[in-house]
Amino acid sequence: MSQEEPHNLPFPSQQEQQKQSPDSPLGAQAGAPSAATLPKAYDPSIIEQRWADYWVREKIFDVPTPDPADPAAGQRKTFTLLLPPPNVTGRLHMGHMLNQTEIDILMRWHRMCGDQTLWVPGTDHAGIATQMMVERQLAGEGTDRKALGREAFTERVWTWKRQYGSAITDQMRRLGASVDWSREFFTMDDRLNVAVTEAFVRLWEQGLIYRGAYIVNWDPVLQSAVSDLEVESEERIGKLYHIRYPFAGATGPFGDTNSIVVATTRPETMLGDVAVAVNPNDARYKHLIGKLLQLPLTKREIPILADDWANPEFGTGAVKVTPAHDPNDFAIGQRHGLPSPSILDKTAHIDLPGSPFHGLDRYVARDRIVALLEGIEVLVQVKDHPMTVPVSQRSGAVIEPRLSDQWFLDVNKPVSSDKPSIAQTAIDAVKAGHIRFTPAMYEKTYMEWMTNIHDWCISRQLWWGHRIPAWYCDNCKQVIVARTAPTACTNCSCKQFTQETDVLDTWFSSGLLPFTVFGWPNASSASNLEPRTSNLTPDLAAFYPTSLLITGFDILFFWVARMTMLSCHFMLDVPMPDGSPRTLADAVPFREVYIHSLVRDANREKMSKTKGNVIDPIEIIQRFGTDAVRFTLASMASPGTDIAFSEARTEGNRAFANKIWNAARFLFMNLDRGRESGYFVKLGDAGAPKFKLPDIAPLETRWIFSRLSTVSAEVDRALTAYRFDEAANAIYQFFWGELCDWYLELAKVRLDFSRDRSSFSPEEEAMFYAITGFTLGAVAHVFESSLRLLSPFMPFITEEIWHALYATNNQSSPAKSIALAHFPRATDFPRDLNVESDVDVLQEFITLTRSARKVAGVSEREVVKVRFGSLEQDEEIVLKNEEIILRMARASSIEATDYPARLPSRSSVLSSGRFDIEIVYERVLTATDLDAERERLTRDLAKYEKGLVAAERQLGNEAFMAKAPAHIVEGLRKQSAETRTLYDKTKAALDALN
Secondary structure (H helix, E strand, O other), X not given: OOOOOHXXXXXXXXXXXXXXXOOOOOOHHHOOOOOOOOOOOOOHHHHHHHHHHHHHHOOOOOOOOOOOOOOOOOOXXXXXXXXXXXXXXXXXXXXXXXXXXXXXHHHHHHHHOOOEEEEEOEXXXXXXXXXXXXXXXXXXXXXXXXXXXXXXXXXXXXXXXXXXXXXXXXXXXXXXXXXXXXXXXXXXXXXXXXXXXXXHHHHHHOOOEEEEEEEEEEEOOOOEEEOHHHEEEEEEEEEEEEEEEEEOOOOOOOOOOOEEEEEEOOHHHHXXXXXXXXXXXXXXXXXXXXXXXXXXXXXXXXXXXXXXXOOOOOOOOEEEEOHHHOHHHHHHHHHHOOOOOOOEXXXXXXXOOOOOOOOOEHHHHHHHHXXXXXHOOOEEEEEEEEEEEEEEOOOOOEOEEEEEEEEEEOOXXXXXXXXOOHHHHHHHXXXXXXXXXXXXXXXHHHHHHHOOOOOEEOEEOOOOOOEOOEEEEOOOOOEEEOOOOOOOOOOOOOOOEEEOOOEEOHHHHHHOHHHHOOOOOOOOOHHHOOOOOOOOOHHHHHHOOEEEEEEEHHHHHHHHHHHHHHHHHHHOOOOOOOOOOOOHHHHOOEEEEXXXXXXXXXXXXXXXXXXXXXXOHHHHHHHHOHHHHHHHHHHHOOOOOOEEOOHHHHHHHXXXXXXXXXXXXXXXXXXXXXXXXXXXXXXXXXXXXXXXXXXXXXXXXXXXXXXXHHHHXXXXXXXXXXXXXXXXXXXXXXXXXHHHHHHHHHHHHHOOOOOXXXXXXXXXXXXXXXXXXXXXXXXXXXXXXXXXXXXXXXXXXXXXXXXXXXXXXXXXXXXXXXXXXXXXXXHHOOOOHHHXXXXXXXXXXXXXXHHXXXXXXXXXXXXXXXXXXXXHHHHHHHHHOHHHHXXXXXXXXXXXXOOOOOOOOOOOXXXXXXXXXXXXXXXXXXXXXXXXXXXXXXXXXXXXXXXXHHHHHHHOOHHHHHHOOHHHHHHHHHHHHHHHHHHHHHHHHHHHHO
16 A cells, blocks of 8 residues: 555555554554454454545545536436435344445446445424424423413424434434435525425415315324335224214114114214215115104214215114215215314314214213113113224324315326326326336225325414415415515405415425426525526536336335335426436336335344334344344335245344455455565456456366356346345355355465475476466455445445455555446456356265264375266366366265266265265274164165156146156156156165175
């Protein structure tokens, strides 16, 4: 490394380390760049925080706004992604961890592939959750928001946000998320406030927003409407009440001739009944349609009407109609022109002044009403009834359907005579393939919901959030929607106004994010905003539409669909960078949507605080390291399949990280030894190195480069298809199995710097130096390339080792971060399938020999003679690479036998489909040994016999043979032949023993 440490790396230079004591916090534990100082044990807690801080401090992942005047602007391929904004009140959970791991892998991969890669982070103001958080604080202080007043309360929430609101993004920084922190947004930033106001006003001017009464999910504790997403369904055993409603004028006792029985789960709402509905095709009630009933406990008369909604199979087939307290009843009331009296106040207490039930809680009123109905003998029966109860996710209160004046977005109304509704536009975008879903099944789910969508209630009865920009004239009550506060009423010229107290649903503002984060509508404040104009900002030109959205299925409707509706609607008015009109294909908020899986516990149960099985990702990370947790999630992340998170598997990936660390120490040690022997390696730069192999390249090096080419292609394919599991497992098998367990072991044969060369001829000496030097360089290049291949999955350990590798090799790292280096491509390395086939032969030989040694009871240290039989071409490969075989199989010599003999009848022979191998080893077999050998051979014989029966069954199945592809049939035949060979050899060995 040069005298001046480059890039302000978070570990000191070699020169500085030499001056520091081992106990110095900047000494060996600081991530030292040599084999001597790289700690023996891998400890993620030492390196991760340093690199996380470094990435942020050095702005590694920041992407500046492109200069439109730059001729190169727009030429580079972009990959842009918006972080699903977590609630400002939140803390990371395993769902966040999975989501952010998958996003980060893709972002790092695209960045290393050369794309202009931008990941925009931010948080949502979480209206309900944040207001509840602060109200709890106030309650602890003996006060409440109403005592403070709206302005003071809002400032109190901002104070809370400034103090605690960065917790979840701080966790993201610690986990190394490769986001552009310079672009971090908060949904109530001034800039986004302007955009939200502008969007609302435009929709109002277009006639798509209206204010009206409708049934909403009402939380009686929050005293606000809540979205469907904020409502959880709980299965409970409730009660079904059968109540007699007597005909008008009838006198008791009441029976089937002078009354009708209705079934209800909520008898308290009968105080607001306006009708009883029956199905027009229900023969039991056809003759009663139009008759009047007398509502029990009151003297009101209500009609019996016919409506298809009434289900003859539910209860008695006759249902009470309470339009103000049930969405289906409200629809019936709309169809039949019925009144909608409300009987409950905002806190779910009876609101009927003069009634004996006035002021009672809904459940207290229910009990009292049921008792009175029983007293007048109209309660027919009460029975248990399983039911789904809607519960507020925020407060835990049972949701009360409530008729309330709210603001709505009419998603099904045509925008104009030549433009469809915003819902239809969002449907068309998916139908046309402008947005693609993975897994594909979610497209059907999206379409089913969008084709049945209702008007969107966008108002909430809160104080924290985007206040609706509407004012009411104090004189004539005219509603004025404007970008700024009005000065005079357009109807009566009055100058006194009262602003709407409601705020917007948080999904409204977050639904605008794909374009508002990039500057739409190109205004920093309301004062300089030109109404109904949308200029193309440089960021919109460069980064919109975003490339991908990764999110969970639970917000497919509530965020994904709403982003699609709002983005398509507004961005169709924004021109393209060349000034041409924007088409729907370029108005979509994202090109693709990947719906990730759910993280469950090890028993595949959904995590919940009630069950006590919630896994804290931070606690897991502290135990195993971020890289191990990330790799575990990635290796289990298959589209459409939930993840059963396993600590045992995470511990295994912690061992994988340790394996990488030890391999690095092995390489560093050999680089140091190589320099002492006069070998100097030059590593590549941060570009796309094309490694060419000289003629002297040994077989194992040709093989590892070919395998590196293959696995690079495999990872590229898997990530393109969002098969994180396949990509991670391909890297794991390559890095641990092929690179560490095979190549590095094979390379040790070549890297014997202390080998006695006194008997070498000058030509042999020159060849030894050439191959040794080449192998050292090849190992370094393969390892460095493998680090880049692994980097998106395990960014911390690869960053640490990558810089240390260059430092050990006395080179400055070619980039500020491995994340800015080139991602390995298949074309970067020479591929040779023949070489891969040859090494397969050697691996099978070595593996079988090792197994034969164990069977023969040979100790690990002892070298033995090996005899083998094989086909001629395989024999040639083995003998040609005898030096490798002797080293890897701990053999003193290898001897080939004539082929058809192949050592068929000895019990000491171990066979595969390709080889018969015998360990020539003098050992006196006891009776116990012979019994154990007979047992092994008998077990193998049964296995092969079972395989033969299965193969014969398939190959004898004419229907299967007629339909199966040729390569499948050929494979079965080959497998059957190999199994037959093994069966015959095993039987011969068993017969010899017997």
